[in-house]
Amino acid sequence: MAGNESPGKGNVVVISGPSGVGKSTVCKRLCERLPARFSVSVTTRPPRPNEQSARDYDFVSPEEFTRLRDSGGLLEWAQVYGHLYGTPLAEVEKAVREGRTIILEIDIQGCIQVRSKLPEAKTFFLMPPTPEEQRRRIEGRRTDDAESIRRRLEKADGEIRYAMESGCYDAFIVNDDLDEAVNKIEAFIRQGGCAR
Ligand code: 5GP
DSSP: OGGGGSTTTTOOEEOOOOOOOOOHHHHHHHHHTTTEEOOEESSSSSSOTTTTTTEEEEOOHHHHHHHHHHTTEEEEEEEETTEEEEEEEEEEEHHTTTOOOEEEEOOHHHHHHHHHHTTTTTEEEEEEEEEHHHHHHHHTOOSHHHHHHHHHHHHHHHHHHHHHHHHSSHHHHESSHHHHHHHHHHHHHHHOOOOO
């Protein structure tokens, strides 16, 4: 049994970053490598054409979201780009109890909440190599309309500043080369090389 699978040693790993930075791909790779489970968030955002319920998100109505949140079912939650997103608490608790690693792909507001509840969480902020590359990636996935792309790119600069000032991240990782980025995060997690 690998070290990170032994009971009581589960890691909670947070991956954040601006839109188009490659968070989903990095999370997918990390899940295979570590191994780890991906925390499927609940959201009120409508599914994109390539997304599957229960694999990418649990797509819920605003009423269902509010019910879950108000009954204490979420570890953290936030409103992002006009939609509600949250991390189901039960899955995280189960992973930690079983000594498994779980990966949360969440925004900065969510990371701040996770940090305050689980100070031992390992938190990473992915950075785009350049703004041009970020635009290319968002446009390339052909899932967002022009207005959504504009809003997401406009928000990126502010997000990077907010992430740095929040003091909430163990490491900032530039996602230039996918393998390198994943290797760095994996090394941080395995060697306990995080700041906290
Ligand atoms: P998208 O709509 O592109 O899938 O996600 C938009 C933003 O919401 C991303 O920054 C993503 O990391 C964040 N997000 C996704 N799930 C959650 C969640 O459960 N909690 C929080 N706080 N943010 C989330």
